[in-house]
Amino acid sequence: MRKKRNYTREHLPDYKFNSVVIGRFINYLMEDGKKVVAEKLMYDALDIVKEKTKGDPMVTFDKAFENVSPLVEVGTKRIGGANYQIPKEVRPERKFTLASRWIIEVARNKKGKSMSEKLAEEFLAAANNEGAAVKKKQDTHRMAEANRAFAHFSR
Numbered sequence: 001m002r003k004k005r006n007y008t009r010e011h012l013p014d015y016k017f018n019s020v021v022i023g024r025f026i027n028y029l030m031e032d033g034k035k036v037v038a039e040k041l042m043y044d045a046l047d048i049v050k051e052k053t054k055g056d057p058m059v060t061f062d063k064a065f066e067n068v069s070p071l072v073e074v075g076t077k078r079i080g081g082a083n084y085q086i087p088k089e090v091r092p093e094r095k096f097t098l099a100s101r102w103i104i105e106v107a108r109n110k111k112g113k114s115m116s117e118k119l120a121e122e123f124l125a126a127a128n129n130e131g132a133a134v135k136k137k138q139d140t141h142r143m144a145e146a147n148r149a150f151a152h153f154s155r
Contacts, residue, residue: 017058019058021062022058025042028097028101029041045115045117045120049061052120060123064123067126067137068099068102069095069098071095073088073143075088085143086151087150088154106122106132107122
């Protein structure tokens with residue numbers, strides 16, 4: 001039987017920074033197909049970052065993603081009636097997906113401010129290697145490190 005074809009998707013860049021990464025992040029941020037709202041939130045957040053850092057917001061954004069992206073994670077495999085958490089390397093596509101998901105989740109769970117302010121705060125915290133999204137990455141790494149003994153079971 002033939003293997004299923006692996007389709008790679010062409011991602012469109014955003015209109016302001018002409019960046020595919022920001023375009024994809026806006027798509028993750030979007031709810032109910034309201035892309036204009038998501039774009040406004042993202043650009044407002046980047047403007048806040050620009051005001052606070054007095055520098056290029058793209059540098060802060062890239063640094064934040066670099067600090068939140070996990071290198072390893074655990075996957076479950078059943079061997080001889082027991083389930084093992086096996087550490088495995090994270091593919092680049094999944095790194096971006098997980099980092100985006102964690103940053104957005106943390107920003108949405110904060111209370112009291114507008115979403116763009118919460119996003120900006122999370123970008124700044126992640127760029128400084130602190131904040132809840134970075135903690136989530138560290139927890140993932142810690143879990144993989146704790147289960148390193150089962151690495152020989154990997155596929």
